Amino acid sequence: MARGKKEIGSKPMYGVKVEKNVYVPARDGVRLAVDIYRPDAPGKFPALLALSPYGKDVQTFDTPPQPFGKSVFEASIEAGNPDFYVPRGYVYVIGDLRGTGYSEGEYEGLFSKKEGEDGADIVEWLARQPWCNGKIGMAGICYFATIQLFVAAEQPPHLKAICPWEIFADDLYNHGLYEGGVLNIFLYGLYTGTYPARCGYAPRNVVSAMMKNTPPKKLERLVEKALSNPDLRQYPYLYHLLKYPEKNPILFDFMLNPYDGPYYRERSVCSRVNKIKVPAYVGGPLFSFFSQPQINIYNTLKVPKKFLLYSNMGTRPWKAQHKEVLRWYDYWLKGIDTGIMDEPPVRYYTAVDNKWSKAKEWPIESTVWTKFYLNSLGSLSPEPDNYNDVPDCFIQQPLYVSEERARVRYLTPPLSEDVQVTGAPRIVFYAAIDADDTNFRIDVRDEPSDDSGILPLSSGWLKASFRALDKSKTTPWEIGHDFTKSVPVEPGEINEYVAQLRPISYTFKAGHRIKLEISSIDIPTDPETYDVMWHVCNSKPTLHKIYRDGKYPSHLLLPVIPEG
Template sequence: MSKLLSEYLGLDVLPHYWDKRYTKNLDKLSKPIYKVQKIEDVWLTLRDGTRLCTDIYVPVGAKACPALLAWSAYGKTIQGIKRGAIPPESLLFDHSLEAGDIDYFVSRGYVYVIPDPRGIGKSEGVFYGVYNPQEQEDIYDVIEWIAAQSWCDSNVGMIGYSYFGIIQILAAAKQPPHLKCIMPCSFVDDYYQHGYYGGVGSTYMSIYWELCPSNKPMPWSIKMYGEEKVRQMMTERLKDPDIAVNSYFTKILTTWPPTYHTFFLDYLLHPLDGEYWRQRSANQIYEKVKVPVYLHCAWSPMGRWSAPIFSAMNDKRLNCPKRLGVLEGYDGLELPYRALNEECLRWYDMWLKGIDTGIMDEPLYKISIINSSVRYEHEWPLARTQWKKLYLRSFGRLRWDSEPDSNLPPDGFTHLPPSVSTEVNKLTYRTSPFPHQKEFTGPIELHLFASIDTTDANFIVNLYDVLPDGSRMPLPRYGALRASHPLNVEKSTIGSPVHNNSVSIPVKPGEINEYVIEINPTAIVIPQGHMLELEITSMCPNECHKETWIGKVGNMNVIPSNATTSYKIYRDSDHPSYILLPEIPYTPSDLWLQPIEDTLVDYL
């Protein structure tokens, strides 16, 4: 008898990111042959006596199997809700449903373990905020508990997206003996930069208030400094006029005991980089990670999401079997997260079941090129990159040639605080239509000569693909910088500027400075007739639901300055402001992915 290959493997379709040159032993790949049984509210005890409540999903009738641990502070019960995959536009969309596709893996012979962490849901103990050091130690204990259970064959991996992904390297660095591999689908290397991109504060982390169902919350700052010091820090933080004018922040900073939105209190108390953030940052512990790591992210138009996986891959301290994939965009996001099921299966079958799926034969990087296809690369930035400067010019132009004249008047805009205006002023610069398509794949940075009339300010920059009809499509293209955070030239590399975010050095008003701003890396083909547009502004509120008051703090995005600020942007021969772009002139044909054909296969 014969079946289509996809049907034989228990798949709806063959994944577009499998390559026929490297994918092997498909006949041995785990297949959906088991029913799923949920064992609810199993209690386990941590080393200090604290008990965690856990849900366990097991394949019915299977012998001891490898286990996948899905860990976050979002609560275990919701991860198993049966309602189908839901897109962001649905009123029921919940970004905390990130544990992954439970039935997919359990039916293929994996045990799925989802605990309520300490102080979350039904579990005992105090919740000290996301990724805290206590949480990292707790995961060690849970992994070793899992490995000792009768339903586990002693091989444990970690699985999940976003929170479930970010925590994985932090846990792996603790080196639990029975952890055999991880696959962070969405990853952060520098947690300060995640919350204060380029030193610019945002309200992004305010979402954890509703996402983490804590039954006993406490800010980590209390554990770090004690109550008296935290009281002083809260009082001092309210002296910042950008914070004091915001009633959402004032509520958090004037509540005692400080159990109202404890994690965002920690966030507000640490506007500069330091030990608090380093305790949650993967780039502090790479040398301690010994298990195989598959890093993945999507090309995201907001936040600092794509840069971290590339910096991690380039860090020689992460000296373990590793691969990187960027195989999707956020436009197709649905939760529960299922987008990479087949790639995850190849990874876990390789390291937890000993099936050589060929995934380690592939080149290090597998990248989806927007407006094109998927291909492999051997390094990042690409060795064949031609670095091109796209200069800011007068009349809002972007040009490949620099301005020949000096002493030209600058462009400018005025930041108006949201306490006095709803205007969000900005400058835009646009290319002419591209006569031929161009590919830009790699890191991007903006060199901007500017002055401000205050001692500090936010620079927010965005890149857009402008279609012939004038509509704009956001690239994975967001960058930010606090003017007072100095550039560290020695640590910076081309396309990846590094700033000292542990200090804030006041800017001299009116002084022209060169600001080097990281813009998220990308991989995109700009078609013929399209244009690139650069946008420079001081804040970027979320336009969704702007007419409503519910959740306004989340729509704030960047925390706006409360000072009216005049920005001047210089772009003459003495001050050549430009975007540094990674143009890829050609790609060898063997780097492009060669898909597997869904043909008929014989089976017994």
């Protein structure tokens, strides 16, 4: 494309023609249902494809965008707005994955190989239609975004670019259902339709991959093992699901696979990123479990790429950032030089300061990793506490005894100047427990000068028995652990634990204090749990001792961005 004066992007100039329940044949003969929104005019246009298991018809539900947590907020309406793109000269196609909505076939567990293959088949079918110019992109966020990556890895010839934002579970184990080896039950609500995705899946023929592919005797043993796990048994609805898996075949499969291995590797798109050959605009919020997958995918891709990180997941139906997506696709699908590829590759938003910044790479090239040591009397300091070897302690009762989350807290003195933290906080700490396992939850918070406190800015989890590091998986942007096997803890033994928290970009203002909390439980009814994707907790009382002295220099490591 010629460089020079930048061209104005596509402007609205067409009406919208809709074709509902068009069936596209997959390579195995299964018919996949799509809705096609296209310009009501002659000619050939590029097409954008959005795929999910949520039901295509709800994606155009006509409600004003709602903030997270409101009464009619619906997290699954994430395909994007056809009424924005079609008038600007794009065909917009929203489809049901096989076995969901109006599509035929069988949905065999989350992210089966068929999902990428089916998407590739639809791409090539679209390219053959008389109203398409043969240039296809993909659209939508969260599940829609991860599917873009699976489809791109299949390398359909007419897929020319993708725009995966809010990537979910590029690594289905650690970035999906077992953060730090600790099971979260996000898929309980997502599939069945409880908060925040009340619609849930649109199941037509959803089956358990484990029930389909595991010999009956082995399956029976796996189910009995899960039923005997006291951590799962303490939740009646998880016990119920293990007994009646048809209610939620997806979460059933996850509960039978508590270790990383072939089940997750086959369904993790991070292992296929090297097959992606088309330009990619990666983006999404520095929020919840989206932030780390986005960073991992962006840094792994070896194609023309861009990176955009904003502060939160925003509103639903998803109608935000459409102008930016349009700039991307105008450039790659229409040949309009919008200037998007002349800009710095990384752009990110910092909360509190409410500012956008540009960078060449992630982690940010100016990052200064800064240690804050855990000290006695609950202080967090640049200097270690060398002389007080008495540990800090907390005892966590199980949920059926108490709904109080025990914890230890450490705070800096009031800051003398603003401190911008951009990246993934890490913690190295030394701990002993009186059991053979526990879960550690780590939170970083901003403690205002009025001591009121707010929700955690960044959180991380680590199951003690998964403390072993895996150097082959460790990168400049993530700490790797070995989740293929567990090593029980010797009660009373002091062990080193290294945990990574979810990435953030946040400015702690002068006069505020940085707060670190270590606990071991998520309580669904506790507003401080913050994240609706809460984690399965330990089922027995456990004493935790946190050591922080000259021999055991426990510390928080923050990615600080110097001023200027």
